[in-house]
Amino acid sequence: MARLIDPSLEKLSRIMSEMGDMAIECISLAVDSYLEGKNTSDQVYELSDSIRNKYFEVEDLIFDMLLKYQPVADDFRMIRSSTEISYAFSRFGRYAYDITQVRDLFGDISDCVNTSLFEISKKVKDMIKEAVLSFAELDVRRAVKIQEDEAFIDKIYNERLAKLIESDNTKCALAEALLLRYLERIGDHAVFMSDAINYIVTGKHKPSEKRIKSHTKLSSQENDIG
Amino acid sequence: MNVNKRQEYRTLFKQNVERRLFVDKIVRLIVISCVMIAIIPLGSILVEVFKNGLAAISIEFLTEVPGSIGSGEGGIGPAIQGTLIVIGMASMIGVPIGVLSGIFLSEFGDNRLAKSVRFFNDVFMEFPSILLGIFAFLVIVLVLGHFSVWAGAFALALIMFPIVARTTEESLKMVPVTYREAGMALGLRHWVVTVRIVLAAAKNGMVTGVLLSVARIGGETAPLIMTILGSSLFFSNFDTPMDALPLRIWRLSLLPYDSAQMQGWGAALVLILIILAINIGVRTLVLNKDDTYRFGKMIKEKIGGIK
Amino acid sequence: MATKPDTIETQISSTKDIPTVEDKFKMIAENVTISYGDKPAVKDVTIKFKEKSVTALIGPSGCGKTTFLRCLNRMHDMTKNAKVEGKVMIDGIDLYSKEIDPIYHRRKVGMVFQKPNPFPTMSIFDNVTAGLRLNGVRDKKILNEIVEDTLKMAYLWDEVKDDLKKPAVELSGGQQQRLCIARALAIQPEVLLMDEPASALDPIATQKIEETITELKKEFTIIIVTHNMQQAVRVSDYTGFMYLGDLIEFRETKKLFTDPKNELTAKYVQGQFG
Numbered sequence: 001m002a003r004l005i006d007p008s009l010e011k012l013s014r015i016m017s018e019m020g021d022m023a024i025e026c027i028s029l030a031v032d033s034y035l036e037g038k039n040t041s042d043q044v045y046e047l048s049d050s051i052r053n054k055y056f057e058v059e060d061l062i063f064d065m066l067l068k069y070q071p072v073a074d075d076f077r078m079i080r081s082s083t084e085i086s087y088a089f090s091r092f093g094r095y096a097y098d099i100t101q102v103r104d105l106f107g108d109i110s111d112c113v114n115t116s117l118f119e120i121s122k123k124v125k126d127m128i129k130e131a132v133l134s135f136a137e138l139d140v141r142r143a144v145k146i147q148e149d150e151a152f153i154d155k156i157y158n159e160r161l162a163k164l165i166e167s168d169n170t171k172c173a174l175a176e177a178l179l180l181r182y183l184e185r186i187g188d189h190a191v192f193m194s195d196a197i198n199y200i201v202t203g204k205h206k207p208s209e210k211r212i213k214s215h216t217k218l219s220s221q222e223n224d225i226g
Numbered sequence: 227m228n229v230n231k232r233q234e235y236r237t238l239f240k241q242n243v244e245r246r247l248f249v250d251k252i253v254r255l256i257v258i259s260c261v262m263i264a265i266i267p268l269g270s271i272l273v274e275v276f277k278n279g280l281a282a283i284s285i286e287f288l289t290e291v292p293g294s295i296g297s298g299e300g301g302i303g304p305a306i307q308g309t310l311i312v313i314g315m316a317s318m319i320g321v322p323i324g325v326l327s328g329i330f331l332s333e334f335g336d337n338r339l340a341k342s343v344r345f346f347n348d349v350f351m352e353f354p355s356i357l358l359g360i361f362a363f364l365v366i367v368l369v370l371g372h373f374s375v376w377a378g379a380f381a382l383a384l385i386m387f388p389i390v391a392r393t394t395e396e397s398l399k400m401v402p403v404t405y406r407e408a409g410m411a412l413g414l415r416h417w418v419v420t421v422r423i424v425l426a427a428a429k430n431g432m433v434t435g436v437l438l439s440v441a442r443i444g445g446e447t448a449p450l451i452m453t454i455l456g457s458s459l460f461f462s463n464f465d466t467p468m469d470a471l472p473l474r475i476w477r478l479s480l481l482p483y484d485s486a487q488m489q490g491w492g493a494a495l496v497l498i499l500i501i502l503a504i505n506i507g508v509r510t511l512v513l514n515k516d517d518t519y520r521f522g523k524m525i526k527e528k529i530g531g532i533k
Numbered sequence: 534m535a536t537k538p539d540t541i542e543t544q545i546s547s548t549k550d551i552p553t554v555e556d557k558f559k560m561i562a563e564n565v566t567i568s569y570g571d572k573p574a575v576k577d578v579t580i581k582f583k584e585k586s587v588t589a590l591i592g593p594s595g596c597g598k599t600t601f602l603r604c605l606n607r608m609h610d611m612t613k614n615a616k617v618e619g620k621v622m623i624d625g626i627d628l629y630s631k632e633i634d635p636i637y638h639r640r641k642v643g644m645v646f647q648k649p650n651p652f653p654t655m656s657i658f659d660n661v662t663a664g665l666r667l668n669g670v671r672d673k674k675i676l677n678e679i680v681e682d683t684l685k686m687a688y689l690w691d692e693v694k695d696d697l698k699k700p701a702v703e704l705s706g707g708q709q710q711r712l713c714i715a716r717a718l719a720i721q722p723e724v725l726l727m728d729e730p731a732s733a734l735d736p737i738a739t740q741k742i743e744e745t746i747t748e749l750k751k752e753f754t755i756i757i758v759t760h761n762m763q764q765a766v767r768v769s770d771y772t773g774f775m776y777l778g779d780l781i782e783f784r785e786t787k788k789l790f791t792d793p794k795n796e797l798t799a800k801y802v803q804g805q806f807g
Contacts, residue, residue: 003804070763072790072802203792336613404650408713410611412664412720413640422667426654 005069012061012082016089019054020132022047023092027128027186030096031121033103034179037110041100048093055090058082077203081196085135088193092128095182102178112172117179120156123149124183131190140201143194153187156180275495282492292458292474295481302493304460305474308375309500311461312454312470313444315379320386321436327387328394328432333420335395344395351388358384359449367453373467377453382443389442393435397428433512441501447472471497559584559754560605560642560724565619567600567609574600576778577619582724582771587746587755589769589786591762593806597778598758602726605756606642607635623724640664643717647729649709651701651716658697660712664720683715688745707738714745718753725749727757731764743768762802766790774798 026047029040062079065071071079103109127149134142157180167173195206286301293300327347331340362381367373401424409419425432450456455467456477471493478490560582567575575597582588590598600609607628609615620627628638651660659666661683662676670676680697684690689711693699701712710730717725727746731739746755746768759765765772766786773783774795782789782798793799800806 005804070766072762072766073793073799075803076791203788402650404646404648405652407608407611408646408650408652408716409663409667411606411608411639411644411646412667412716413636413638414664414667415636418667423652423654423663427652429654 005065005071005075008061008065008069009075009078012058012065012079015054015058015061016082016086017132017136019051019058019086019089020135022051022054023089023096024125024128024132026051026093026096028125030099031125033100034109034175035113035118035121037103037108039103041097041104044093044096044100048097051093052090055086058086074200077200081200084196085193088131088189088196091189092186095186099179099182102175102182106171106175109172109175112169112175114176116156116160117176120153120180120183123153124186127153127187127190131193134194134197138197138201140194140198143198146190146194150187150191153184157184272498275491275498278488278491279493279495282488283495287489287492288496291460295483295486297485302469302471302474302489302496304458304469305471305493306496306500307461308454308468308470309444309472309497312375312378312382312450312468313440315375316382316386316443317436317440319379320383320439321390323383324387324390324436324439325394325432327391328398329420329425331391331395332398333416333424347388347391350384351392354448355381355385355446356448356452359452362449363452370465372465373453373455375454375461375464375466375468378450378468378470381449381453382446385446385449386439386443389439390435393438394428394432397431397435398424400431401427429512433508437505437508440504444497444501444504445472447476471500557584558582559623560756561620561622562601562605563620563622565601565604565617565621567597567604567618568616569612569614574778575604578775578780580773580780580783582754582756584754585750585752586770587750587757587768588771588773589765590756590758590773590775591760591765591801592775592781593801594760595777596775598773598775599728601775602728602756602758603644605724605726606639606644608644610635640720641722642724642726643720643722644726645710645713645717645728645730648733649706649713651704651709651712653700653702655701656698657693657701657704657712660701661715661719663716668720679719680715683718684712686718686745686749687711687715688741688748689715705738707734707741710734710738710742711745714742714749718749722753724754724756727755729758729760732760739764762790774801776801 026044029038029044029047032038033040033044062082065079069075127146130142130146130149133139134146160180161177164173164177198204199206284301288301288306289303290299290301291304292302327343331344331347334340335344359381362377362384366377366380370376405423405427406419409423410416414423450470450473454470454473456473457467457469459469461468475490475493475497478486478493481487558581562578562580562582565575565578566573578597578601580588590602592598603609604617605621607617609617617629619629621629623638623641626633628635628642652663655663658676658680661680662670665676665679681690681694684693689708692708693704693712701709704712710733714725714730730746731742734742743764746757749755750770757765757769769786771783772786772789774781774789774793774797776797782793782795784794789798790802793802
């Protein structure tokens, strides 16, 4: 027998999956903008805006469910994590937009692309796909891959930032610095998302918090350049 | 089910309602007339008794011994005294026994012993009172060798206690189990719960039962014939025959004299008034606290206009 | 929705997290089995109740939670056919042992019932003091003190202090229930049992009862049976879920309601039962 809360949960699930698909598309387009020099900023802007609206919709829906149904157990964890996850999606959209702005600002920078940047971009695209799938299937095993990817991204990020100071191509250096920053943040949010999914399935809270380098005091020392 | 069907059904109900209101009115008429029919004989008895008996009432009537037969003098003093004494004594025996039996049956009454007690109690209630009178005669009068007030009280107690037992049991049973549970949960002993809480709550029902039985024995004649016999003298001691109102009424009604007849009506009137007085008196004294409280509050409001 | 594949994070932990050894337990029910005739209503239930806490018992109708609650103060002594096995210990003393007088036990463990049941022939004052007066306590000074103390604890003092001689039955339902709480507290129990205390009351009265419970747990150990899960979440520290006589899960309330370990518990609290 359908419970009162079930239609709302289904709606939540539907909107979230739409957001997920849009996020994947968004990031792909954004990455292509600098890898291939395509002008995708209008499309990305539209997608990011849609995602943002859906984020508000999700927030409203969540608080409505809390008000009406006082959910517990699985329902409760799903709803609680949905705030984190939908926020992550909205961030993906935002950073995707920021990335296209880099291209708009600096012009076609496809010649600045080096192997590291290429690899990191590919990783990020994969990560997003993994995260969205992980949520759709509530599969926590994918979290392992996501965390590995994020560690990789962090490593490259730190290596490249150090090297950029010695670069003599100011335009490429600056562009790359910005891009790396955005990509690294996307990676972080993907990990937070996987934590939230973990919470839904196992009830464990924020296991990755301590391990995220950008969030610990130690790492801020490491990030000091120079 | 579509809308049209519903409309159809709705019209159905409308028709029924009209017919039902009509039937309702008819039934109400029938019920009221039945009540009237029931009240009329009762009312007419009271009216007759008052009409015929009032004339006989006087201080002399109420306090003097019976005069010589047919003279129209004297009174029913001993009869009044006798009725009060014998009812009082019967109650002193019958009420405690009846109440205790009632408590036993209600609080501990789930075993076979209780079931048989209850059965015999009910059978006993139906016994013709003359049989109980004969029993008292055999057991007390013959054994002691003379008629006495003891015998009369005994006979009437026998009539009384099954009624008291039954009504006590029913009143106690009507007290919801939850009060017993609350009492037990407070750590009170079982008999404390029964007496101080359950009995107190059942008081009204029990008092009604007792008063009913008093009214019943007040009018019993047959058992008294064989036990206290009747007399023309005031009370002297418990071992001698005694007069009582039912006996006196019976004797007076058998006499062919008009004066005797009138005295008989007077005695009947007195008997009714005594029963009435006992009823009102006991109720006023024993009414449960909240009724007394409300009654008192009402008086205060009326007098002082205080809330 | 609850798919729980074998994940790296899932641990195989007991579904009955019993509080740690350092916690002091006021009451321990051990291997309690209650049967009516030969039908078991409660099957081998063991629960340890931490002192000065509120423990809620939840479960569908007929799961045995009320039956279990009532055995904690030996109310089943009054029920024919009821057989109780196991131990119920307060401060280490088994209250079902032959040496213990059940009356003594019931003075340590008070009870408040589902439907308010103030004694109908008594005033407010007499109701509160019933457990004392009918046990021989006559000192007026002590009675007055206790009446004020318990009525304050039950959040009823301000509403009735001007007219304590008023018949108890003239109070509203919520006030009557608080009166019953005061009456139960007057005998100075250490554990308070409450059988769905707010189920017969309107929302505002319910709220007051919950506030009372939250205040009372600073001094007493409270065990409450409730069918209102939100109430259990609001008010209790530990929750036990019972089903068909078995104790399915017993944990800290927040954990039981956000992450129940047992499938049955998850189904019940989410309203997925039949």
